[in-house]
Amino acid sequence: MAPRSVDSEARRIEIADAACKVILQKGVEGLRLKEIAAEIGFTTGVIQHYFRNKEALLLFTKTRLVDEKFSRMRSAALREKGKLRLYAMALELLPLTERDVEMYKVLSAFRGRAIGKPALMDLQRRRERMGWDMFAQETVALQATGELPPGLDAERAAIGLVAFIEGLALPLVMGSRIPDHETLLLLCNEYFEATFGPLPRQAASTVSHRAARVPADNRGVRRRDGKIYGTTVNVRRD
Amino acid sequence: MAPRSVDSEARRIEIADAACKVILQKGVEGLRLKEIAAEIGFTTGVIQHYFRNKEALLLFTKTRLVDEKFSRMRSAALREKGKLRLYAMALELLPLTERDVEMYKVLSAFRGRAIGKPALMDLQRRRERMGWDMFAQETVALQATGELPPGLDAERAAIGLVAFIEGLALPLVMGSRIPDHETLLLLCNEYFEATFGPLPRQAASTVSHRAARVPADNRGVRRRDGKIYGTTVNVRRD
Secondary structure, three states, X not given: OOOOOOOHHHHHHHHHHHHHHHHHHHOOOOOOHHHHHHHHOOOHHXXXXXXXXXXXXXXXXXXXXXXXXXXXXXXXXXXXXXXXXXXXXXXXXXXXXXXXXXXXXXXXXXXHHHOOOHHHHHHHHHHHHHHHHHHHHHHHHHHHOOOOOOOOOHHHHHHHHHHHXXXXXXXXXXXXXXXXXXXXXXXXXXXHHHHHOOOOHHHHHHHHHHHOOOOHHHOOEEOOOOOEEOOOOOOOOO | OOOOOOOHHHHHHHXXXXXXXXXXXXXXXXXXXXXXXXXXXXXXHHHHHHOOOHHHHHHHHHHHHHHHHHHHHHHHHXXXXXXXXXXXXXXXXXXXXXXXXXXXXXXXHHHHHHOXXXXXXXXXXXXXXXXXXXXXXXXXXXXXXXXXXOOOOHHHHHHHHHHHHHHHHHHHHOOOOOOOHHHHHHHHHHHHHHHHOOOOHHHHHHHHHHHOOOOHHHOOEEOOOOOEEXXXXXXXXX
């Protein structure tokens, strides 16, 4: 049995994190509670104390990942004003850190597993809809205060922005090192400005460094191969 | 045993198509050769005559799906000239038909299954790289003949275009009816023109109807709910 003094929700989160690790190492197909228990140094019995069965644990794990992402997007928006709120949300969704890529990997495992399973697909779809809604609400609000082009279709723009960023994550999910950091930011910036109009350059740069968890004075570090590594933003080649 | 008169490759394709159907109905997790055999009215022995094991069958199935897509993109490009070649390729990648969505679903199942399986991820990544390369080669060629903005980074633009389209497919893969047909085309057109410059409207419309397998006189059919259903293109709301 699990020690009673430990907060139950914290323990569930600990188990979910272990499940993510096992999924990243071995995949979700044929995942066994025993493996998750071993990862965290528990017995299977302890896991079963917190989760009815494997499906309940996986559902909690997926929900937690998505909610964490949404919560980070909300916090990022709260730190900014005007159009930079939307930009900050977009950058939180962009896979700029290793942890972001891992999150996309685990979600990709869940998405793949949902194919042919209507109940899982329904859950997956409802969660993803929440992502669009967050962006659409932000876009509508910005439009109302005159910060975005008046003719912009807010819902469509939100769908496009989320699709673009999630599409950029796909090759990284498969272990590709392309698009690199710089390309991700350039593409995101180009798309953002083409759709929502220009951003204040200096402020956008601060937002992007924050999203990449990189100090603002660390941008544009040149590697030995001459490529710029890090989080250079708003550097257009044309 | 399978009848000897039947062409072996055709039979392998028939089995791969049956595998897709079973994946769409039941998922790829725990997929059994017996189920594929039942789908096609064969015995498991017949399947094993054509494929060493389940992994070999799944690899063939995935490769076939991707190759079919690439081959359609090539054919679509061959029918057009100049920038419309690139546009036609993009629209072939866009999930405009039910069959396209099914292809994305099966690929999504394979992608998810590859998480935590380095060998599968490697295969997946190499295939996806081929898609970028096709777009990058086309972009470079168009730029050389002065059809695209001279300062455009061809590789980056190819990565962005493929990402955008694949990202748009993600909600459809999860069974969402949003983005609908019209939204997909509008977003794709807007992105394309923002990145690669304007398209000839009439010709672009013909390309989009071909990609959606819809006769050119069938566009803009209004449904009872007042929404436009079908393949209306180049209708900007702003």
